[in-house]
Structures are given as C-alpha cells and as structure tokens.
Amino acid sequence: MMYDLFMKLKFLLIEDNARVQEILKKNCEESFAAEVVSFTLASEALSTFTAQNDFNLVICRNRIGEENTASILINHIFDLKLAALMVVIGDFENPFKKYATVSERLRIEEVNRTILKQMGLKKEDFKFLKLPDYVGYSIQYFYNMQNAPCDIFIKLSKKEGDEYVKRLHVDENFNREDLEKYTKLGVSEFFVLKEDCDKFLNAMLLQSVKQIKEVKGEEKVAVLENTFVISQNIMTSVGITPQAKILADQTITAIVDQVSQSDQLGKLLKKILDNNLSFSYRRSYLNSLLIATILPKLDWVSGEQLQNILLKMTMVSYFHDIYLEEETFLRVMNQEDFKKLEKRLVGVEKELILNHAHRAASLLQNYPKLPTGVDMIVKQHHGVTNGVGFPEVYSSSLTPLSILFIVVEEYAHQILISDENLDLDKINDHMLKKFSLPSYRKIAEVLASLSKKPKKSP
Numbered sequence: 001m002m003y004d005l006f007m008k009l010k011f012l013l014i015e016d017n018a019r020v021q022e023i024l025k026k027n028c029e030e031s032f033a034a035e036v037v038s039f040t041l042a043s044e045a046l047s048t049f050t051a052q053n054d055f056n057l058v059i060c061r062n063r064i065g066e067e068n069t070a071s072i073l074i075n076h077i078f079d080l081k082l083a084a085l086m087v088v089i090g091d092f093e094n095p096f097k098k099y100a101t102v103s104e105r106l107r108i109e110e111v112n113r114t115i116l117k118q119m120g121l122k123k124e125d126f127k128f129l130k131l132p133d134y135v136g137y138s139i140q141y142f143y144n145m146q147n148a149p150c151d152i153f154i155k156l157s158k159k160e161g162d163e164y165v166k167r168l169h170v171d172e173n174f175n176r177e178d179l180e181k182y183t184k185l186g187v188s189e190f191f192v193l194k195e196d197c198d199k200f201l202n203a204m205l206l207q208s209v210k211q212i213k214e215v216k217g218e219e220k221v222a223v224l225e226n227t228f229v230i231s232q233n234i235m236t237s238v239g240i241t242p243q244a245k246i247l248a249d250q251t252i253t254a255i256v257d258q259v260s261q262s263d264q265l266g267k268l269l270k271k272i273l274d275n276n277l278s279f280s281y282r283r284s285y286l287n288s289l290l291i292a293t294i295l296p297k298l299d300w301v302s303g304e305q306l307q308n309i310l311l312k313m314t315m316v317s318y319f320h321d322i323y324l325e326e327e328t329f330l331r332v333m334n335q336e337d338f339k340k341l342e343k344r345l346v347g348v349e350k351e352l353i354l355n356h357a358h359r360a361a362s363l364l365q366n367y368p369k370l371p372t373g374v375d376m377i378v379k380q381h382h383g384v385t386n387g388v389g390f391p392e393v394y395s396s397s398l399t400p401l402s403i404l405f406i407v408v409e410e411y412a413h414q415i416l417i418s419d420e421n422l423d424l425d426k427i428n429d430h431m432l433k434k435f436s437l438p439s440y441r442k443i444a445e446v447l448a449s450l451s452k453k454p455k456k457s458p
Helices: 018-032 069-079 108-119 123-128 176-184 194-214 217-238 242-259 262-272 279-298 303-319 335-342 347-364 374-379 400-417 424-434 438-449
Strands: 010-014 035-039 057-061 085-089 099-102 134-138 152-158 161-168 189-193
Touching: 010 018, 018 035, 018 108, 018 347, 057 069, 057 108, 069 085, 085 108, 099 108, 108 347, 134 152, 134 194, 161 189, 189 194, 194 217, 194 242, 217 242, 217 262, 217 279, 242 262, 242 279, 242 303, 262 279, 279 303, 279 400, 279 438, 303 347, 303 374, 303 400, 335 347, 347 374, 374 400, 400 424, 400 438, 424 438
Parallel strands: 010 035, 010 057, 057 085, 085 099
Antiparallel strands: 134 189, 152 161, 152 189
8 A cells, every 4th residue: 555645644552561652652753754642452542443533554562461452453453444554563363464563572673664564665755754834853953053044933732732932033043042041941842844844954054064163172072062963863863864964074073183182182081071961972072082092002003094093983983872862771881781771671672772783883884985894893892793782701803993992982981980980090900800802901001001190200
C-alpha cells in the first residue's frame, strides 16, 4: 500500500513498559512525523480503534501479561475490515498476513526499517512526510544567532488546544541573555511555521558559522558546544544533511585550531572543566586537547602529518558517542560499568549502549570525504573490533590510533568524573594499573608525564 505523504500518519502503540513506550513514541514522532496514540493493553485501545478512527500502523507486543495482545488486535483489524498494518514485537504467527515482526531486543533501526517496508515507504520519503503547522526547535539552536530570519513563536498548552504566540518578529535582533529569560520560565523550544523551516535552518547555519569565525579565545569553547550539539541532533534525527555537515566541519576545524595553540592550553582546560557545558562536549573537547598535547611527544609523525592525525582524531571524538544523549550512558566506559547499570535499563537502552559505536561508524560511512580510518577508530573506540559491547581485556591487535583514543579518553573521563577533587597522581596510578600492554602503557606514561613537575637544577 502506498500512502499520501501529505496526510499525517497515525500510529497506534501498545506497550506496558512506560520507558519503552516513551522511546518508541518519540522515535515514531521524530522519524515519521506520525501522530502516536498509546495504550498499555490492547483491550484498552479497541473502543478507540474503529472504522471511524483508523490507524495507518499498529505497533504492539506479541503478549502483555496474560493478554494475547497481537492476536486481539489483528482479529479486530480483520473483523472490522480496517486498513491498518502491524509491527509485532516478539515471535508471532497468524494466517492474516498484514503484519511483520521485530526482535524483542528492540533495536530502533530494525523497528524503523520494518515500518518502512510494511508501509511501502523509502527512507528518502521522510522529507516529504507532512510537518505540523508549527515546527519546534530547541532554544539551543538559537544561541549562536543574533537575528530572526522569520517569525518565531512559543507554544502555550491549553485545554482547548495548543496556542502559538509570536515572540520574535522577522529581522528582530536578540541575544543569548534574551533567550535565557525564556529558559528560566520553562520554555525549552521555539517554533517556526513549517514553510519557514528551510529559511530558519539556513540562517541558523550562516549565523553560527559567523560566530565560530568571529569569537576568539576560550569564549569560543561555549560557541562550539552549541554547534556540536545542533549538528549531532540533526544527524541522528534526519541524517547527514548539507547544513549539519557544514556545521560539523566548521566546529571540528575550529577545535583543531584552538587545541593546536600551545599558549592556550591552560585557559582552554580551565574552560572545559566548567560544569555549565555538557558532559559529552567537554569529554570530546578534552580528548582533542590531550591528543594535541601528547602527539608530538609520541614521535609518531611531525608537521603536516601530525595535523592530519589531529584532525582525524578530533573527528573521532566528535562522532564516537553521537547516539548517546544521556550522561548516565556516556559514563559507561567498560563491561564493569555496563553491568552496574544493566538492571536499571530497558531493552532499547541496553541495545543503544552496546551498539552505539557500531551505529556511529555506520553513520560515518555516509559522511562525504571522510578521512580514511575515522569510521574504523569510532567502531573500535571501546576496544572491540566490531563496535558491539565491551572487551573483557584489551587487545594489542587494534590500530595504533584506536589504542591512542582508548587511553586518552579514559584519562579525560577520569579528569571529568573527579569533579572538584582532581588528583592527577591518583589518575596516573589508575591509568598505569589499567593499561599494562606496552602499546597502551606507553601512551599512559606520556599522559602521566604531563603532570610531573620539572626537576630543579642543583
């Protein structure tokens, strides 16, 4: 069946786990611009699911508790001659063939691929899916802007429906302090009319790039955090768009330029330890800063080759955790960390943590003019060759740059989780104990040498 992509898609979701329901609902809203109606049991949904209120697609468990959820829904569709297709989570068999199944491991990529196949859509069709009349963007998208390219609205939720009130007029100037007033009032998004989306995104790109080029010194660190977050959000939601690539390239180049300046290292380190910046960005930036500092001491390369490696490793640091938004997940660095957290995770979250390196590497394979080996290092950045899970022990069979990244990120991670109780001697002891293989230990020793005070002359 082919769908009129200018009609809003409507999905019915049956899932009893609140966290999984929230993840699936958000995914369908963001990936397919679908309206999602959710229930915890099929029996609760039947009165809603009628010929007068049909759905394009039903997503449900095969069973929920004692309820034969999928069977109830598929029989309901058959009896009322409804048009809805189904995606069933878990093993399921029924002679009525308007369904497909996905594994109970609940990999979001598999769910989305199955939805597309069931509905006769292609990934390229995403951009044609009908947008709502007003499209929301995080306030962070506006932090590097100074001028409104179109009218900007806030949303007021009322019993009779949402109301959109204009707060910035086209060509009106504003600054970050103006925006933070709204943040303090609990506003997290601004909205633009759907016909202004391209105009807004292009202006956001141009004004952000202008900020990157104009702001100097350590103050640029905060500017780069905004472009770091925005470009990653765009890539994980709609893919590597031209705007997202330009923003990422400009941000990466600016980070490389900053961390290459030896006279800036102390100021940059102080700025990056500021807790007002996101954990993901601070660790990514600190990785690049440390790599820039120790690369010349490793005697691997020099001159232009050194800069090429720094650019490559900054790209690795920029993209390696792109699918991990929660700080709790970002703090999982090894098998032991994962096991401590595992009992508190649902299936989708476990899959996300275990597969994030593989997913990021796969995304980068579509990145135009990607430097050779970046996707491989991203895949290996936790010490496994296939990008899935964590190793029991580290191996010397990884590429040298993968080993460099693993050791440097552990060092950066230990600095960041130390908070105000930073003890470099303790971190150095941890590093030398953790990395015993010669190829790893050499890098740990160079990092340890950074905090050693020079001996005084007799």
